[in-house]
Amino acid sequence: MTNNAKIDLLKDKIKFLVRHAAEDRVRKHTGQSEFSVIDADDCLPGQVLGNWMSLILITGSALKITLKLHFSHNDIKPLIYPIYRKASAAEISDQQSMDFIKELCNLTAGFIEQVFEHNDISLGISLPLGTRGFYELFSDYTESDYPMIKYHDLWRLSFDELSIFGTVMFEISDPNALENITSYDQENQDEDEDEGEFDFL
Amino acid sequence: MSNLNQTIQASHKVLSLLEKANSHSEQIIDSLPGVFLILNEKFEILRGNVEASNILGLEYEALLRTPLSELIKKDIWDVFLFHFNQLNENQTTQGIKFELAIHDHKQHTERKSFYWHITRIEDTNQAEGAVYSLMGKDISELREAENRLSSIFTNIPLGIFTIDECGKIEDTYSNHLLFLLGASDLNQKSLKDVLFEPIKKDLTREEIDGIDNIYTCLNNSEKLFEELSRSFPKNIFFYHPGKKNEGRHLQISYKPVNYDGLLKRLLIIIEDRSAFVASEKEQERANLLEKQSRAIYESAIRDPLTGLYTRLYMADHVEALLNSHNRHNIANACLVMFDVDHFKPINDTYGHDVGDKILKSIGAIILQQSRNTDIPIRFGGEEFLAFLPGDSKSGFLFAERVRKSVEQLVTHVGDEAISVTISGGISSHEVGEDLDSLIKRADQLLYRAKKEGRNRNAIEQNI
Numbered sequence: 001m002t003n004n005a006k007i008d009l010l011k012d013k014i015k016f017l018v019r020h021a022a023e024d025r026v027r028k029h030t031g032q033s034e035f036s037v038i039d040a041d042d043c044l045p046g047q048v049l050g051n052w053m054s055l056i057l058i059t060g061s062a063l064k065i066t067l068k069l070h071f072s073h074n075d076i077k078p079l080i081y082p083i084y085r086k087a088s089a090a091e092i093s094d095q096q097s098m099d100f101i102k103e104l105c106n107l108t109a110g111f112i113e114q115v116f117e118h119n120d121i122s123l124g125i126s127l128p129l130g131t132r133g134f135y136e137l138f139s140d141y142t143e144s145d146y147p148m149i150k151y152h153d154l155w156r157l158s159f160d161e162l163s164i165f166g167t168v169m170f171e172i173s174d175p176n177a178l179e180n181i182t183s184y185d186q187e188n189q190d191e192d193e194d195e196g197e198f199d200f201l
Numbered sequence: 202m203s204n205l206n207q208t209i210q211a212s213h214k215v216l217s218l219l220e221k222a223n224s225h226s227e228q229i230i231d232s233l234p235g236v237f238l239i240l241n242e243k244f245e246i247l248r249g250n251v252e253a254s255n256i257l258g259l260e261y262e263a264l265l266r267t268p269l270s271e272l273i274k275k276d277i278w279d280v281f282l283f284h285f286n287q288l289n290e291n292q293t294t295q296g297i298k299f300e301l302a303i304h305d306h307k308q309h310t311e312r313k314s315f316y317w318h319i320t321r322i323e324d325t326n327q328a329e330g331a332v333y334s335l336m337g338k339d340i341s342e343l344r345e346a347e348n349r350l351s352s353i354f355t356n357i358p359l360g361i362f363t364i365d366e367c368g369k370i371e372d373t374y375s376n377h378l379l380f381l382l383g384a385s386d387l388n389q390k391s392l393k394d395v396l397f398e399p400i401k402k403d404l405t406r407e408e409i410d411g412i413d414n415i416y417t418c419l420n421n422s423e424k425l426f427e428e429l430s431r432s433f434p435k436n437i438f439f440y441h442p443g444k445k446n447e448g449r450h451l452q453i454s455y456k457p458v459n460y461d462g463l464l465k466r467l468l469i470i471i472e473d474r475s476a477f478v479a480s481e482k483e484q485e486r487a488n489l490l491e492k493q494s495r496a497i498y499e500s501a502i503r504d505p506l507t508g509l510y511t512r513l514y515m516a517d518h519v520e521a522l523l524n525s526h527n528r529h530n531i532a533n534a535c536l537v538m539f540d541v542d543h544f545k546p547i548n549d550t551y552g553h554d555v556g557d558k559i560l561k562s563i564g565a566i567i568l569q570q571s572r573n574t575d576i577p578i579r580f581g582g583e584e585f586l587a588f589l590p591g592d593s594k595s596g597f598l599f600a601e602r603v604r605k606s607v608e609q610l611v612t613h614v615g616d617e618a619i620s621v622t623i624s625g626g627i628s629s630h631e632v633g634e635d636l637d638s639l640i641k642r643a644d645q646l647l648y649r650a651k652k653e654g655r656n657r658n659a660i661e662q663n664i
Contacts, residue, residue: 043328044327044328045326045327046326046327046329047329048241048247048248048265048266048328048329051261051262051265055216057212057216059208059212072262072265073262074262074263124208124209124212125209126209126212126213126216127213127216127217129216129219129220129223130220131220131223131224132223132227132248133247133248133265134247134248135223137239137247137322137325137326137329137332138326139326141326
């Protein structure tokens with residue numbers, strides 16, 4: 001395998017790991033197994049995809065991942081009011097809606113960190129940040145291979161009419177240090193993973 | 202602690218701060234006192250604030266990606282579009298400001314005036330293209346206040362306008378101005394041409410210099426205005442050629458409008474003083490007439506030779522004195538009747554001029570001895586009357602003072618010194634007695650004084 005092919009494989013593995021993590025976490029913690037991660041081909045990076053946004057950083061010496069989830073309160077509230085044991089979406093505040101997405105960011109990042117940890121790659125997770133979506137205007141999605149490998153991914157967590165958009169920026173500074181992750185097997189990993197606790201309630 | 206953990210700890214702190222800062226910024230944007238919108242290249246809304254949501258009639262969540270053109274009327278959107286295009290055509294311009302009224306979705310009936318500011322956000326991306334911020338400040342209350350003020354200005358009977366630094370009329374604030382100057386449109390016309398040119402031939406040298414000084418002051422220091430403004434023409438008679446009879450007296454005042462210490466504009470207020478001037482003239486005419494009437498009356502009631510009152514005055518005023526006595530408003534009233542002794546020979550010998558001179562001197566003595574309340578009258582020829590609000594004793598004392606003064610009077614005719622004497626009769630008015638009776642009794646007493654040797658005063662025996 002050429003070096004370029006190795007790097008492409010690494011890039012894809014990490015990209016799909018993040019997609020899988022997001023899909024898995026949203027399914028488990030909303031109780032909606034119909035949630036699926038799909039390409040957002042009709043959208044472009046840098047596009048304002050929701051009124052609100054939660055951001056989390058997953059960083060290590062060889063890799064940095066910036067994960068953003070874009071949403072609207074009007075979409076999230078009907079999804080989560082049963083989780084909060086409320087009678088209707090109207091009883092959910094904006095803050096509760098934001099907390100839910102921040103926690104989803106946190107759990108997704110935790111999943112990713114755990115996978116890397118199993119492969120002897122140490123990563124850290126920041127606190128999730130919540131803000132308005134229009135700051136996405138000022139994001140930089142420029143891709144590059146040198147001196148740092150930079151690339152991005154854009155998808156949506158889709159369920160019925162509901163979409164939670166995800167934009168991810170990857171920065172790999174040391175591909176060799178991440179080599180173990182190329183052997184990551186999604187199916188096996190799912191068996192071992194931690195169920196996690198949705199601890200924002 | 203590992204390097205990684207340290208980095209993460211640091212990023213936690215930074216992200217917490219960033220989240221807090223963002224949250225505060227968002228609250229500020231939400232509560233901005235006006236419309237705030239972020240629009241992309243297709244003029245879709247990417248961010249709005251509370252006021253935008255209110256004005257456009259959409260919930261905040263629903264604003265995202267809604268084209269602004271769908272939320273406002275087409276004619277208004279066309280104006281917005283024009284300004285967006287202007288901004289795009291001129292890449293060096295960062296922002297465009299303009300005023301435009303839009304419908305408030307809560308109040309469909311009328312438009313509200315907004316002052317808009319479109320700014321191009323330089324940091325744009327491929328997905329959204331050019332990005333603009335659109336801010337609209339609600340100035341409807343300001344415009345309403347302006348309209349109220351303007352309607353006051355428009356209707357007050359003053360001509361109000363400003364001239365710019367070149368002396369051209371810039372803004373007119375009153376309909377009355379057009380009426381005063383008989384013009385239809387004054388915009389951008391020269392002050393000189395409009396106000397002074399039609400009456401150029403009537404202006405004095407000083408006024409012409411004053412007009413030049415107005416132009417000298419423009420775009421110059423405040424201090425120069427203070428010095429020269431005294432010379433500006435302030436009162437003119439304005440008319441159009443051939444229509445002098447329709448002219449108006451205008452009073453002009455000049456108020457400086459300074460920017461950075463320089464006179465950039467001049468507020469000019471014109472007041473039509475025609476009615477005032479006409480009333481002043483009318484007043485002058487009335488005063489003159491009154492003066493003339495008074496002169497005529499004076500000449501009728503004043504004897505021009507002696508300065509004493511005439512019989513005409515006596516008819517009007519002596520009755521009042523006697524009535525006061527009749528009503529006991531005064532305790533007494535009396536009459537002194539004088540006659541110059543041997544006056545006819547003086548006239549015959551020295552002529553009427555000398556006779557008149559003596560009569561004039563005697564009149565002056567009687568006036569001198571009279572109080573304000575006394576009524577001295579030239580009764581005819583060399584006869585004089587004096588009505589006094591007092592008893593016959595005080596009348597006698599008065600008559601004696603007059604007699605003695607006349608006795609000492611010397612009139613020079615060439616080298617000759619002429620002396621005359623005077624006799625008098627004093628009668629006390631009885632309540633209810635008429636004027637003729639009073640005069641008759643005084644005349645009888647005068648006759649007695651003459652008979653007893655002249656140069657004396659006769660008083661009733663029982664006093």
